[in-house]
Amino acid sequence: MSMEIPVFLAFTAAELSSRPLGAHWGYLGCRFSASGLGLGNIPRSLPEGGMLIVTDSTDAARHDPALVTGTLLALTETFRCESVLLDFQKPGNPEALSIAQAVVAGLSCPVGVSEHYAETLPCPVLVSPIPPDILPQEHLQPWSGREIWLELSREGRQIHVDGKGSRYSPLPHHTPTETALYDGELCCHYEIRLREDSICFSLGRTYEDLTALLEKAKHHGVTRGVGLWQELG
DSSP states (O other): OOOSSOEEEEEOHHHHHHSOOOSSEEEEEEEEOSSSSSEESOOSOOOTTOEEEEEOSSOOTTOOHHHHHHHHHHHHHHTTOSEEEEEOOSOSOHHHHHHHHHHHHHOSSOEEEETTTOTTSSSOEEEOOOOTTSOHHHHHGGGTTSOEEEEOOOOEEEEEEETTEEEEEEETTOOOOTTOEEETTTTEEEEEEEOSSEEEEEEEOOHHHHHHHHHHHGGGTEEEEEEEHHHHO
16 A cells, blocks of 8 residues: 555564565554453564554553563564554543553654544644544544554445435455455445345455545644554555
8 A cells, every 4th residue: 555644564573484574563462461460462573664553452440551661662662663553442541541642742742642632732633533424624633733653444334225214334354356346435335226215335455445535634644544454464
């Protein structure tokens, strides 16, 4: 994917050891320890210049913000990490917020924080993927004036319209067909299937669409994209 805005692809430890790395990559593996007060699954070695990604797949409850911050500080200095991403996807956890506050204040490299916890923090905000049926400026508007790291996804959306209304459902790993029509405002391709009593719209994005999406999104505060190597690599 070639574009002006860098796209950081997240690799697991196994993928990192067996796949060629591009200019921008991230290590996806750090999480809260299931038995201690700090981080678990800490990498023993990393190439220089990557993004270190911390998830809350293990709950943040009872973990020590100072210990987590100290560990991340040591890792970023040892491996010369370009940035850290706190990809916390479980909202409403005060312990996670305290950890995010400590990490943002304690690290010298850029620290991005998911939209669930970034509202009061002076840092870039990781914003969820823009659905293919939503205008980019509408999706990003709540974070106007902030630096945005945009999560990228190939997930499409299906809209089924009948006499009862509209029903929306996800289309995982959706690839538009060659006959799909293009919408430049949404930066997506769409297909329409007419049935006797309903209409079905299938929307999705190609790699070229994601490039166009980022080009448009950069005018609304987006400075980088973040996605899974498994999906976008």
